[in-house]
Amino acid sequence: MAAENKNKNKNVQVFDSEEDLAVSLAKYTADLSAKFGKEKGSFTVVLSGGSLIDSLRKLVEPPYVDSIEWAKWHVFWVDERVVPKDHDDSNYKLAYDGFLSQVPITTGNVYAINDALSAEGAAEDYETCLKHLTKSNILATSAATGFPKFDLMLLGMGPDGHIASLFPGHPLLKENEKWVTFIKDSPKPPPERITFTFPVINSSAYIAMVVCGAGKSSAVQTALGNNQNSDLLPVQMALAEEEFTWFLDKDATSKL
Numbered sequence: 641m642a643a644e645n646k647n648k649n650k651n652v653q654v655f656d657s658e659e660d661l662a663v664s665l666a667k668y669t670a671d672l673s674a675k676f677g678k679e680k681g682s683f684t685v686v687l688s689g690g691s692l693i694d695s696l697r698k699l700v701e702p703p704y705v706d707s708i709e710w711a712k713w714h715v716f717w718v719d720e721r722v723v724p725k726d727h728d729d730s731n732y733k734l735a736y737d738g739f740l741s742q743v744p745i746t747t748g749n750v751y752a753i754n755d756a757l758s759a760e761g762a763a764e765d766y767e768t769c770l771k772h773l774t775k776s777n778i779l780a781t782s783a784a785t786g787f788p789k790f791d792l793m794l795l796g797m798g799p800d801g802h803i804a805s806l807f808p809g810h811p812l813l814k815e816n817e818k819w820v821t822f823i824k825d826s827p828k829p830p831p832e833r834i835t836f837t838f839p840v841i842n843s844s845a846y847i848a849m850v851v852c853g854a855g856k857s858s859a860v861q862t863a864l865g866n867n868q869n870s871d872l873l874p875v876q877m878a879l880a881e882e883e884f885t886w887f888l889d890k891d892a893t894s895k896l
């Protein structure tokens with residue numbers, strides 16, 4: 641019964657090419673921006689790093705660049721590497737260069753981590769920032785879990801099935817109290833990162849899981865095929881309160 645409920649709001653969309661996926665992802669994001677903008681006057685969006693940012697490229701082109709109410713956007717990161725914001729490994733820099741610098745989002749509504757702090761300090765500081773935003777109702781709170789409820793998380797997945805900086809088999813997968821935590825032994829460089837925890841990810845209203853390329857087809861097969869393994873990959877542990885949508889290109893589904 642529980643497993644059934646957990647999966648009932650999961651959709652899978654497969655596109656012939658990454659280009660088609662990018663077109664559809666832009667419309668999906670713009671539609672949710674309009675919905676939440678109308679319903680609550682703001683849109684809280686969480687970005688991951690990695691290849692996801694390139695797949696958002698259609699949002700900075702007409703018609704979306706002109707039609708989206710960017711002033712209502714509040715932008716967060718599901719994970720960040722503990723490096724200066726101008727470092728090539730920074731998820732903030734990746735998003736700023738490829739997306740945020742090209743749209744009129746209010747600078748004060750872009751919530752980057754404090755890159756002057758240690759991993760522990762940055763995670764604590766980011767959690768404190770989220771707590772202030774829930775108190776001022778910019779960020780909603782899930783009635784079901786008590787954790788912050790972001791409107792949309794735009795997430796990528798690594799070839800090993802990791803999402804955010806939550807890696808297969810890592811003890812952080814079991815964190816169930818903190819909103820934001822840190823890792824100092826990330827198997828993917830750089831080793832020091834901060835990351836949202838599963839209770840926060842799984843309290844999101846909507847999640848788009850964006851996965852492209854044959855290199856990720858094994859993890860997609862594990863997640864969406866008839867896999868009976870009880871050790872779940874991080875991507876398999878992710879849920880959304882309203883709707884979870886896989887955006888996959890054909891190559892990513894080549895083992896299904």
Ligand SMILES: O=C1O[C@H](COP(=O)(O)O)[C@@H](O)[C@H](O)[C@H]1O
Pocket residue numbers: 688689690691692719720721731795796797798799802803804805828
């Ligand atoms: O290290 C990270 O990797 C994942 C996946 O990246 P991708 O380039 O394989 O799409 C990313 O979602 C995460 O935010 C990032 O820190």
